[in-house]
Amino acid sequence: MKMTLDRPQLISLAAGFTDDLSLPVEQTRELLSEILANPKLARATLQYGSTIGDARLRKLTAERLLKQDERNSRKLYSPERLLITHGSQQLLYLLTECLCDAGDIVLVEDPTYFVYLGIVQSHGLKTRGVPLEVDGLDLKALERILESLKRSGTLRRLKMLYLVSYFQNPSAVTTSFAKKAGALELLRRYERFAGHPIYLLEDAAYRELRFGREEVTSALAAPGGAERVLYAGTYSKPFATGIRVGYGVLPEPILEVVLRVKGNHDFGTSNLLQQVLAGALSSHRYDEHISMLQRRYAQKAQVMTDALKEEFPTSVQWRQPEGGLYVWARLPAGAKTGAQSKIFKETFARDVLYVPGELCYANDTSRRKPQNEMRLSFGSASEKNIRKGIARLGAILCENLT
Amino acid sequence: MKMTLDRPQLISLAAGFTDDLSLPVEQTRELLSEILANPKLARATLQYGSTIGDARLRKLTAERLLKQDERNSRKLYSPERLLITHGSQQLLYLLTECLCDAGDIVLVEDPTYFVYLGIVQSHGLKTRGVPLEVDGLDLKALERILESLKRSGTLRRLKMLYLVSYFQNPSAVTTSFAKKAGALELLRRYERFAGHPIYLLEDAAYRELRFGREEVTSALAAPGGAERVLYAGTYSKPFATGIRVGYGVLPEPILEVVLRVKGNHDFGTSNLLQQVLAGALSSHRYDEHISMLQRRYAQKAQVMTDALKEEFPTSVQWRQPEGGLYVWARLPAGAKTGAQSKIFKETFARDVLYVPGELCYANDTSRRKPQNEMRLSFGSASEKNIRKGIARLGAILCENLT
Numbered sequence: 001m002k003m004t005l006d007r008p009q010l011i012s013l014a015a016g017f018t019d020d021l022s023l024p025v026e027q028t029r030e031l032l033s034e035i036l037a038n039p040k041l042a043r044a045t046l047q048y049g050s051t052i053g054d055a056r057l058r059k060l061t062a063e064r065l066l067k068q069d070e071r072n073s074r075k076l077y078s079p080e081r082l083l084i085t086h087g088s089q090q091l092l093y094l095l096t097e098c099l100c101d102a103g104d105i106v107l108v109e110d111p112t113y114f115v116y117l118g119i120v121q122s123h124g125l126k127t128r129g130v131p132l133e134v135d136g137l138d139l140k141a142l143e144r145i146l147e148s149l150k151r152s153g154t155l156r157r158l159k160m161l162y163l164v165s166y167f168q169n170p171s172a173v174t175t176s177f178a179k180k181a182g183a184l185e186l187l188r189r190y191e192r193f194a195g196h197p198i199y200l201l202e203d204a205a206y207r208e209l210r211f212g213r214e215e216v217t218s219a220l221a222a223p224g225g226a227e228r229v230l231y232a233g234t235y236s237k238p239f240a241t242g243i244r245v246g247y248g249v250l251p252e253p254i255l256e257v258v259l260r261v262k263g264n265h266d267f268g269t270s271n272l273l274q275q276v277l278a279g280a281l282s283s284h285r286y287d288e289h290i291s292m293l294q295r296r297y298a299q300k301a302q303v304m305t306d307a308l309k310e311e312f313p314t315s316v317q318w319r320q321p322e323g324g325l326y327v328w329a330r331l332p333a334g335a336k337t338g339a340q341s342k343i344f345k346e347t348f349a350r351d352v353l354y355v356p357g358e359l360c361y362a363n364d365t366s367r368r369k370p371q372n373e374m375r376l377s378f379g380s381a382s383e384k385n386i387r388k389g390i391a392r393l394g395a396i397l398c399e400n401l402t
Numbered sequence: 403m404k405m406t407l408d409r410p411q412l413i414s415l416a417a418g419f420t421d422d423l424s425l426p427v428e429q430t431r432e433l434l435s436e437i438l439a440n441p442k443l444a445r446a447t448l449q450y451g452s453t454i455g456d457a458r459l460r461k462l463t464a465e466r467l468l469k470q471d472e473r474n475s476r477k478l479y480s481p482e483r484l485l486i487t488h489g490s491q492q493l494l495y496l497l498t499e500c501l502c503d504a505g506d507i508v509l510v511e512d513p514t515y516f517v518y519l520g521i522v523q524s525h526g527l528k529t530r531g532v533p534l535e536v537d538g539l540d541l542k543a544l545e546r547i548l549e550s551l552k553r554s555g556t557l558r559r560l561k562m563l564y565l566v567s568y569f570q571n572p573s574a575v576t577t578s579f580a581k582k583a584g585a586l587e588l589l590r591r592y593e594r595f596a597g598h599p600i601y602l603l604e605d606a607a608y609r610e611l612r613f614g615r616e617e618v619t620s621a622l623a624a625p626g627g628a629e630r631v632l633y634a635g636t637y638s639k640p641f642a643t644g645i646r647v648g649y650g651v652l653p654e655p656i657l658e659v660v661l662r663v664k665g666n667h668d669f670g671t672s673n674l675l676q677q678v679l680a681g682a683l684s685s686h687r688y689d690e691h692i693s694m695l696q697r698r699y700a701q702k703a704q705v706m707t708d709a710l711k712e713e714f715p716t717s718v719q720w721r722q723p724e725g726g727l728y729v730w731a732r733l734p735a736g737a738k739t740g741a742q743s744k745i746f747k748e749t750f751a752r753d754v755l756y757v758p759g760e761l762c763y764a765n766d767t768s769r770r771k772p773q774n775e776m777r778l779s780f781g782s783a784s785e786k787n788i789r790k791g792i793a794r795l796g797a798i799l800c801e802n803l804t
Contacts (some may be wrong), residue, residue: 016450023448028674029438036431046425046642048418086488090668119666240448242673264521265667266492271644272430273672 007351011389014353016169016325017380018241022296024280024289028240031279041275049271051263053084053247057278061247064281065233068207069217076226081249083259086269088205088234088246091258092162093119094265095201095230095248098257100125100159107145107161109137111328111360111373113169113203116162120362126157127362134319136175137163139182146190155190160199160230166207166216167324170360170375174216174322181222188224199254201230208238208290211298212322220249227251235277237325238290243273297325300378304386311394313401325379328357331372335401338371346396352389409753413791416755418571418727419782420643424698426682426691430642433681443677451673453665455486455649459680463649466683467635470609471619478628483651485661488671490607490636490648493660494564495521496667497603497632497650500659502527502561509547509563511539513730513762513775515571515605518564522764528559529764536721538577539565541584548592557592562601562632568609568618569726572762572777576618576724583624590626601656603632610640610692613700614724622651629653637679639727640692645675699727702780702788709789713796715803727781730759733774737803740773748798754791 036042052058058079066077085091100106102124108116110129120127128145131138142161149155161183165175175183180202187198202219219229234246250258262268280286301321308318308327318329337343338356347354357373376393378386438444454460460481468479487493502508504526510518512531522529530547533540544563551557563585567577577585582604589600604621621631636648652660664670682688703723710720710729720731739745740758749756759775778795780788 018449020445020449023445025438025441025444025448028448029435029444032434032438033431036427036434039427042427042431043422043425044644046427046430046644047420047422048643086668086672089666093667115666115669118662122663122666240674241450242446242448244668244670244672260520261524264491264517264524265495266488266646267517268646270488270646270672270675272642272678273674276674 010351010353011381011385012353013376013378013381013386013389013393014355015377015380018237018325019293019296019300019379022293023240024285027280027285027289028243028276031276031283031285035275035279045271045275047271049268049274051259051268053269054271054274054278055079057084057274057281058082058247060278060281061233065218065249068215069221070215071217071221076220077249081252081255083248083250083255083262084269084274085246085248085262086266087236087244088203088232088248089115090265091232091246091248092116092201092203094258094261095254096120096123096125098254098261099199103157105149105154105158107142107158108362109163109168110362110367111170111357112162112362113164114355114359116203117362127364129362129364129367130161132168132171132173134173136165136173136179137183139179139186142183143186146186150190150193155194156196158194158198160201161187162201162203163219164203164205165219166204167209167321167326169206169324170326170355170357171328172319172321172324172326174213177217177222180219184219184222184224184228187228197228199228199230201232203232205232205234205237206324207233209293209297209325210323211294211301212320230254238293239277239280239286243276245269245273245277297323297378300383300386301327303383304376304378304390307387307390307394311391313394313398315401316397325377327376327378329374329376331374331397332401333372335372337374343396343400346400347393350392350396352392354393412753412755413783413787414755415778415780415783415788415791415795416757417779417782420639420727421695421698421702421781424695425642426687429682429687429691430645430678433678433685433687437677437681447673447677449673451670451676453661453670455671456673456676456680457481459486459676459683460484460649462680462683463635467620467651470617471623472617473619473623478622479651483654483657485650485652485657485664486671486676487648487650487664488668489638489646490605490634490650491517492667493634493648493650494518494603494605496660496663497634497656498522498525498527500656500663501601505559507551507556507560509544509560510764511565511570512764512769513572513759514564514764515566516757516761518605519764529766531764531766531769532563534570534573534575536575538567538575538581539585541581541588544585545588548588552592552595557596558598560596560600562603563589564603564605565621566605566607567621568606569611569723569728571608571726572728572757572759573730574721574723574726574728576615579619579624582621586621586624586626586630589630599630601630601632603634605634607634607636607639608726609635611695611699611727612725613696613703614722632656640695641679641682641688645678647671647675647679699725699780702785703729705785706778706780706788706792709792709796713793715796715800717803718799727779729778729780731776731778733776733799734803735774737774739776745798745802748802749795752794752798754794756795
């Protein structure tokens with residue numbers, strides 16, 4: 001991010017920023033003006049709230065989730081199980097802080113969201129990577145890992161499986177509902193050897209940035225989901241990243257602990273931000289904005305993949321994304337994309353930046369980190385810059401891969 | 403807080419909420435409308451920023467602090483040493499998380515801010531309480547504690563001294579500059595026995611809520627302040643508690659660590675909130691609001707102390723506050739104010755709530771927690787309710803203390 005801000009001519013295909021031109025400026029202005037014109041609401045908005053978050057926003061969020069999941073369980077999707085956080089990032093941190101002790105193990109996807117790896121490392125946790133297939137987690141591999149932890153007597157250190165389940169950052173893979181249920185079932189089966197619950201942390205950050213496929217139900221609705229799924233959602237990416245509001249749906253005992261720690265962290269998320277979201281959700285504005293955003297990202301994804309078809313050597317593999325902000329590209333075996341590689345340096349010298357794929361792999365000594373991948377984001381760059389960036393990168397790849 | 407929200411007839415002299423009627427509704431509306439009418443600024447406001455915080459807000463904050471401290475050191479008050487946080491609460495948490503390991507020792511005031519004690523406990527830290535005098539820390543007592551830690555070989559576990567230096571929560575005491583400098587000098591002297599830096603964490607949360615005395619310079623300006631003072635400030639209390647923006651001025655090596663952890667916590671504080679404050683500070687609005695707020699709290703403090711004179715038995719000791727939100731009242735030895743006490747229960751039954759003083763004392767086995775004190779807040783209650791609440795409480799005290 002910093003690199004992008006300091007070097008304006010840089011075409012960043014790296015940043016996880018969202019599209020600047022689609023930010024809901026007018027909607028936010030209207031919402032804030034409405035909120036602050038109502039004296040009672042205005043004062044509530046500018047005053048402390050409760051640590052768990054605004055009751056109206058929690059209710060609206062629970063209802064939205066219930067509808068998205070097409071389920072009928074008011075209990076599972078109760079506002080009582082839901083808290084508001086300062087972005088979903090804060091929830092990932094809180095959950096990891098509350099559930100894990102140094103030396104514990106967290107399973108992550110191979111590859112996974114690299115900022116989460118930072119959280120994991122800062123808590124002194126160990127990680128194992130579970131390979132991804134086109135429809136999400138490789139369940140056979142998950143089972144092998146659980147079995148090996150059981151055999152080595154370290155299953156008791158396993159606390160959770162972290163899953164970025166929708167249009168994953170970085171791979172754009174969506175995990176099917178069947179696979180989420182399957183993973184949950186596997187975790188439950190191994191719990192008796194662990195001696196404690198093993199949670200499935202479902203990070204649904206990109207869920208609403210969907211443009212090319214039907215909705216996938218969350219793991220909450222799978223058997224055991226009420227007791228074992230920690231669901232992390234966010235309004236930052238789908239609405240405005242400058243308005244940091246995320247939320248979590250958690251089993252009651254976990255919610256209680258997380259609230260206590262959140263009280264220590266920040267005393268509750270800013271009411272002003274929460275009211276903007278509550279206003280957007282309860283009016284037509286949020287849904288309209290999402291529809292626009294989905295069209296916009298679909299278009300930008302198309303621009304990127306058209307350029308990839310045109311400019312990249314055919315030896316580079318990638319898939320058409322169905323949502324999210326990313327295309328994941330795999331170069332032939334042996335090629336290197338890391339920050340010290342010729343390809344990265346040449347690309348950066350031509351003012352284009354991507355995320356080296358190896359940054360997205362957990363430290364896991366049981367396998368080598370692939371070094372031949374890259375994450376390309378169509379989120380923040382303009383269509384023109386996407387074309388230009390991919391053309392430059394493509395030229396460098398053509399030169400280096402032959 | 404929850405009690406207050408759930409029982410509307412309750413007169414809360416307990417909550418640390420600020421005054422509802424003085425919230426800057428109109429100013430915030432104007433500011434947001436201005437920000438969001440400017441397309442470039444609007445987009446920056448609704449987009450991710452950097453973890454350290456908005457450059458303009460940091461510059462404005464550094465300048466304000468320099469002016470408040472009446473110092474001339476651009477280096478000490480450089481925006482480069484300053485980060486923005488989600489309320490100062492987040493900074494207290496981050497610093498404690500970064501600097502302390504379980505089993506370490508933190509010195510706090512006797513009494514101190516009870517939410518900070520929650521942070522300390524959640525990190526498994528030990529605490530020692532340093533008694534307060536009218537002008538702040540009892541330096542002789544501080545020296546005795548340092549000496550005893552040295553003798554017992556536990557000085558190497560001492561990481562910092564936490565000081566709520568302006569109109570302290572809960573005691574309303576302000577620590578003089580001379581005492582801050584004295585404390586810093588003592589800590590420095592014992593560092594060589596500790597084998598590492600011992601920091602002074604200056605929590606200046608109430609600094610701007612000043613109405614009855616001259617400005618006191620921060621510990622930053624004392625000898626060694628640049629290297630050893632961690633200064634935590636906030637805009638939440640002086641502007642709007644629903645807009646959670648705090649800041650820290652930190653020595654460079656600490657800043658670096660805190661930024662890394664803050665990146666994991668939340669990826670940076672909401673840009674929208676930061677822009678509101680930057681706009682308020684750079685216009686006349688912030689200063690005007692503060693002036694109004696100071697007059698308002700002075701008036702409410704006067705209403706409370708007038709009622710105290712009228713209604714409380716003369717055996718109860720308290721002082722006229724010069725800032726902040728609190729009056730600290732000490733009942734005669736032997737009287738009990740705790741949550742299980744007759745006085746607390748009778749008061750609560752009459753729909754009045756105060757904070758039992760003993761909650762504000764750290765666990766420190768070297769002394770008993772006083773049980774005969776209470777914190778009375780004139781922050782959120784109306785003048786009418788302050789009078790009514792103090793009258794009811796006074797009647798109960800008159801009955802129980804004779």
